Amino acid sequence: MYFSRATLVSxxxxxxxxxxxxxxxxxxxxxxxxxxxxxxxxxxxxxxPGMVNTHVVQVGGPNGSLAFYPSNVVxxxxxxxxxxxxxxxxxxxxxxxxxxxxxxQNIMPNKTDAFYSGxxxxxxxxxxxxxxxxxxxxxxxxKPVWFYCSQGQHCQAGMVGAINAPAEGNKTMAAFVAxxxxxxxxxxxxxxxxxxxxxxxxxPSAGGGSNAGSDNxxxxxxxxxxxxxxxxxxxAASSLHSQSMAGAVAQPVTGDAGPDGLRSLWLPRWTDCVAxxxxxxxxxxxxxxxxxxxxxxxSRKEDRxxxxxxxxxxxEEHRVEEFGDQGYCSYTLLITxxxxxDLRNDDENREKKTVLQERGDAFLVQLRPAPHAxxxxxxxxxxKTYPSLAPTIRPLxxxxxxxxxxxxxxxxxGTPFSRLQPRERTLSTATRAKLECLILSFADxxxxxxxxxxxxxxxxxADSPMESTSDMLSQxxxxxxxxxxxxxxxxxxxxxxxxxxxxxxxxxxxxxCMSDYPVVLNHGxxxxxxxxxDEETWKITxxxxxxxxxxxxxxxxxxxxxxxxxxxxxEAEEEGLTFVYLDVAVRLRELFWMRxxxxxxxxxxxxxxxxVMRDVGVLLWHGIAWDDGAIDRVVNEVDDVEELARLCxxxxxx
Ligand SMILES: [Cu+2]
Numbered sequence: 001m002y003f004s005r006a007t008l009v010s011x012x013x014x015x016x017x018x019x020x021x022x023x024x025x026x027x028x029x030x031x032x033x034x035x036x037x038x039x040x041x042x043x044x045x046x047x048x049p050g051m052v053n054t055h056v057v058q059v060g061g062p063n064g065s066l067a068f069y070p071s072n073v074v075x076x077x078x079x080x081x082x083x084x085x086x087x088x089x090x091x092x093x094x095x096x097x098x099x100x101x102x103x104x105q106n107i108m109p110n111k112t113d114a115f116y117s118g119x120x121x122x123x124x125x126x127x128x129x130x131x132x133x134x135x136x137x138x139x140x141x142x143k144p145v146w147f148y149c150s151q152g153q154h155c156q157a158g159m160v161g162a163i164n165a166p167a168e169g170n171k172t173m174a175a176f177v178a179x180x181x182x183x184x185x186x187x188x189x190x191x192x193x194x195x196x197x198x199x200x201x202x203x204p205s206a207g208g209g210s211n212a213g214s215d216n217x218x219x220x221x222x223x224x225x226x227x228x229x230x231x232x233x234x235x236a237a238s239s240l241h242s243q244s245m246a247g248a249v250a251q252p253v254t255g256d257a258g259p260d261g262l263r264s265l266w267l268p269r270w271t272d273c274v275a276x277x278x279x280x281x282x283x284x285x286x287x288x289x290x291x292x293x294x295x296x297x298x299s300r301k302e303d304r305x306x307x308x309x310x311x312x313x314x315x316e317e318h319r320v321e322e323f324g325d326q327g328y329c330s331y332t333l334l335i336t337x338x339x340x341x342d343l344r345n346d347d348e349n350r351e352k353k354t355v356l357q358e359r360g361d362a363f364l365v366q367l368r369p370a371p372h373a374x375x376x377x378x379x380x381x382x383x384k385t386y387p388s389l390a391p392t393i394r395p396l397x398x399x400x401x402x403x404x405x406x407x408x409x410x411x412x413x414g415t416p417f418s419r420l421q422p423r424e425r426t427l428s429t430a431t432r433a434k435l436e437c438l439i440l441s442f443a444d445x446x447x448x449x450x451x452x453x454x455x456x457x458x459x460x461x462a463d464s465p466m467e468s469t470s471d472m473l474s475q476x477x478x479x480x481x482x483x484x485x486x487x488x489x490x491x492x493x494x495x496x497x498x499x500x501x502x503x504x505x506x507x508x509x510x511x512x513c514m515s516d517y518p519v520v521l522n523h524g525x526x527x528x529x530x531x532x533x534d535e536e537t538w539k540i541t542x543x544x545x546x547x548x549x550x551x552x553x554x555x556x557x558x559x560x561x562x563x564x565x566x567x568x569x570x571e572a573e574e575e576g577l578t579f580v581y582l583d584v585a586v587r588l589r590e591l592f593w594m595r596x597x598x599x600x601x602x603x604x605x606x607x608x609x610x611x612v613m614r615d616v617g618v619l620l621w622h623g624i625a626w627d628d629g630a631i632d633r634v635v636n637e638v639d640d641v642e643e644l645a646r647l648c649x650x651x652x653x654x
Contacts, residue, residue: 053079054136057161059120059149060086064639065627066154068147068161072173075139075163085120085133087642090149090159092117092135093189097146097171100180101155103189104146116189119151139163146176150188155180293331293367310398311365311406323364329372329547334411336362365396366407373405374547381521382546385452389445389543414532414541421528423567426583434538438564439588441533441540443595446558450600453518453554475519478550479631480620484511488616491623494634496644503651504619510612517553517609524548526560555613559621561592562650568642577641579649589653611654622647 053076058069064087073081083092094104094114104114117135139145142164149159160180165173312320315335323332368374374393382390389412396406417438422431473484480487488511491504523530525548532542565588566581582588597604622643625633635643 055079055081057081057083058086059083059090059092060088060159061627064088064641066149066157066159068149068159071161071177072165073161073163077139077141079139080136081139081163082134082136083117085117085122085135087122089119089121090151090154091119091188092147093150095146095148095160097144097176098179099183100146100160100176101148101150101183101186103150103187103191105189106187106192114189115147119188144171148180148186150186150191153186155186156183157181307367307404314396314398315365329368331367333365333367334362335365335408362411364409364411366409367404368407369404372547374407378521378549379546382523382549385521386445386448386543389540390546391542391544412532412542412544415535416529416544417531417533417538417564418528420533420535420538421564421567422582423569425580432584435564435582435584435588436591438533438538438540439561439592440595441538442531442561442564443592444599445540445543446555447596447600447603449520449522450518450554450603453520472514472517472519472553476551476553478552479548480524481550481552484616484620487620487624490634491619495623495647496635496637497648500623500647500651503615504623507612507615507619511616514553514609514612517606517613519551520554521549522552522557523560524550526557527563531560531564553613553616555610556617556620558610558614559618559650561589562618562646562653565589566649568645577645579645581649581653585653614654615651618647618650622650 055073055075057073061067061069068083075081093116094111095102096104096107099107103116105111115137120133120135122133144165145163146165147161147163148155151159158177158180160176162173162176165171165176308320311333317338319334319336319338321334321336323334374395376393376395379390379393383392391412392410394408396408398406422435427435473481476482476484485508488504488508492501492508495501495504523543523546525545526543530543530545531540532544533539534541565585566579568577569580570577597607603610623635624631625635625640625643627633635647637644
């Protein structure tokens with residue numbers, strides 16, 4: 001497998017230090033939202049006083065891609081740039097333009113305030129608990145700042161970025177990427193270069209120079225401020241692991257970030273594009289500090305202020321504040337009616353009040369740029385199919401020059417299952433009982449789509465001139481639905497193991513042989529973070545993130561069941577990241593099917609087809625990498641360790 005034992009060990013050591021640091025840190029150096037953000041904006045101010053612009057940069061892609069997202073940030077002096085680390089073990093190091101993969105202090109020894117995050121080992125099961133490692137710097141001036149990841153060959157592979165890179169001239173972001181690709185080595189601060197020879201690292205704790213280019217060696221973090229007091233050794237590969245591990249454990253709480261660095265841990269996870277509707281659960285309102293969305297989609301500050309003002313005017317008397325969790329493609333506000341909202345018979349006011357407002361509950365308004373606008377037919381179908389589980393969404397007719405779409409939506413209650421999900425194979429009796437409740441509730445939810453199939457017109461016409469399979473697929477016009485055959489062919493040719501390719505092949509054949517099979521509205525991303533549950537009973541209370549929903553053959557979302565029956569983890573006894581099933585998984589899966597057959601009459605007759613479609617869903621959702629929405633690449637053993645582990649696990653059971 002991809003992770004070597006050495007990586008695993010040092011990654012765990014890193015976790016230990018991160019966790020122990022977090023407690024101490026919260027006192028010494030509060031996290032972003034309380035340290036630097038201004039007061040919560042309330043009422044109807046024009047501007048947002050005390051607001052600090054925070055630009056979020058994702059370090060590595062959710063599927064392991066080697067890049068920063070976005071790679072260039074346009075920031076003003078005083079702004080914060082927060083790096084959020086995806087698995088596996090990346091770093092952020094300041095460099096110069098001319099030497100993209102060399103720490104700036106190796107080139108400019110006087111540059112003592114350079115930033116360096118240290119290595120940030122994190123794995124998928126941490127990510128799944130909605131936690132993320134972050135590292136935040138403050139932008140001091142308008143000059144371009146260049147940075148890279150010093151892990152393995154990541155810098156050369158394009159894992160480089162900038163703050164305020166010039167849009168044209170010799171020193172553009174593209175030129176920086178090209179230069180990085182030619183680098184002969186990739187160094188962490190404290191590492192002397194082999195080929196650049198003679199550069200004296202300013203760090204008092206030089207690490208070895210010989211490990212440049214050893215990918216995923218998990219070189220802990222022998223940074224300038226290592227306080228372990230270990231005798232340093234340079235070069236000897238054998239001593240590197242122990243030294244770097246010790247360095248990681250001894251990593252100081254705030255020291256290595258440089259004067260402007262804030263090292264903050266365990267903030268809510270940065271959600272990606274698929275998460276667009278994920279944020280409709282009730283969260284704690286946060287101050288208006290999210291500017292990332294605006295930087296991406298509506299770059300001008302005046303626009304942003306105008307849009308917010310339009311919303312404040314629309315909801316006069318209401319409290320308008322930024323919602324606690326934000327998605328990648330949307331900006332969400334929590335709108336709270338005043339306590340004393342009286343529905344006086346003021347015609348003008350009454351007209352303005354919508355159904356949602358009249359209930360007096362807080363609700364959400366979400367802004368989405370035109371390319372990410374919601375498909376209202378799908379949204380309506382979702383609330384029709386799942387009246388109590390999908391958010392009611394209403395488009396708002398606001399004047400945003402066609403660039404932004406605004407939606408008013410019901411705030412769903414409940415906690416994402418990802419936050420409560422067991423991470424141990426053996427469950428307590430109480431947890432097992434709750435999980436049973438969740439599984440039954442999930443079966444009922446799946447059955448609801450089956451019921452919807454018989455009540456919609458989306459069934460096969462008996463007089464269809466077309467042969468039945470293609471007719472079934474012709475009813476699936478969505479991004480995934482329209483390419484099921486093409487994708488299965490791609491999987492049958494490109495999956496990494498023979499047995500997986502065969503499985504894709506047989507599944508493809510079975511799909512060709514199916515006829516008269518119902519097409520239903522499928523939630524596009526039925527994973528634990530999109531399933532809201534009641535914390536006491538674990539009954540499902542809502543489903544969020546309908547942005548990727550589409551019409552697909554019934555059962556293609558059954559991969560979602562498997563996510564409820566286990567978790568991704570580094571297993572010490574095994575070779576890397578694996579999907580671990582709970583002890584009770586087999587029994588719970590049986591429970592699911594029994595319940596489903598019982599509450600969806602007629603379905604059991606189609607058991608064989610349902611299971612084929614379940615496999616189709618597993619293959620399409622876990623065999624094809626997400627790649628920021630491209631969804632066009634078959635997973636491989638290097639870039640998609642977690643997905644591949646799930647694919648193998650899910651296809652081994654049924
Ligand atoms: Cu990296």
